[in-house]
Amino acid sequence: MELFEKILDKKEELLDEFEGLTLEEIAIKIKQVSGRENSQIFKLACLAARLSILNQRIVSLINENVVNDNSTKNNKNNDSNIVERIIKGSKKTQNVPVEWVRVQIKETTEVNGVRFPSGIQIDVTDEDAKKMIEGNKAILLENLEKDNNVESK
Numbered sequence: 331m332e333l334f335e336k337i338l339d340k341k342e343e344l345l346d347e348f349e350g351l352t353l354e355e356i357a358i359k360i361k362q363v364s365g366r367e368n369s370q371i372f373k374l375a376c377l378a379a380r381l382s383i384l385n386q387r388i389v390s391l392i393n394e395n396v397v398n399d400n401s402t403k404n405n406k407n408n409d410s411n412i413v414e415r416i417i418k419g420s421k422k423t424q425n426v427p428v429e430w431v432r433v434q435i436k437e438t439t440e441v442n443g444v445r446f447p448s449g450i451q452i453d454v455t456d457e458d459a460k461k462m463i464e465g466n467k468a469i470l471l472e473n474l475e476k477d478n479n480v481e482s483k
Contacts, residue, residue: 333371340375345382353390357383431459433468 344363348356357380364376430453437448441458451471454462462468 336371337374337378340371341378341382344375344379353383353387357387429456430454431456432471433459433462434471435462435468437467439465439467 344360345356348359351359360376360379360383364373364380366372432451432453434451435446435448439446439462441452441454441462446452459468459470463470
């Protein structure tokens, strides 16, 4: 009998020993018994059994996600699948052109994780500008420039 066959036979014996348990429980048990013997064949069989269990767990997770994907396709309002949310989010941002607006910061504020001191002028997206102006944190400079032009005439 070849070494490969001995390892496979021992792997099957290990898996048969824990037949009635869940995949998670089998993985724990195999990890626990791996120190039971010092033979290289037994240790390799334990590794092979753990790989087999991990493969089975991955397949079951994939199957669960396929079931979840099918249920989310039936219910279009359910965005519980993270991959679909990322794809939907990226499609929206690609189709909408970004409008930039220049504002002057009235008091120190944070925009998208970046802190800006008062008095500084920055270009921000239209949405961020609206939030900052509504929060009385910034002044829209385009309006100030138009007002100054009207007053000077």
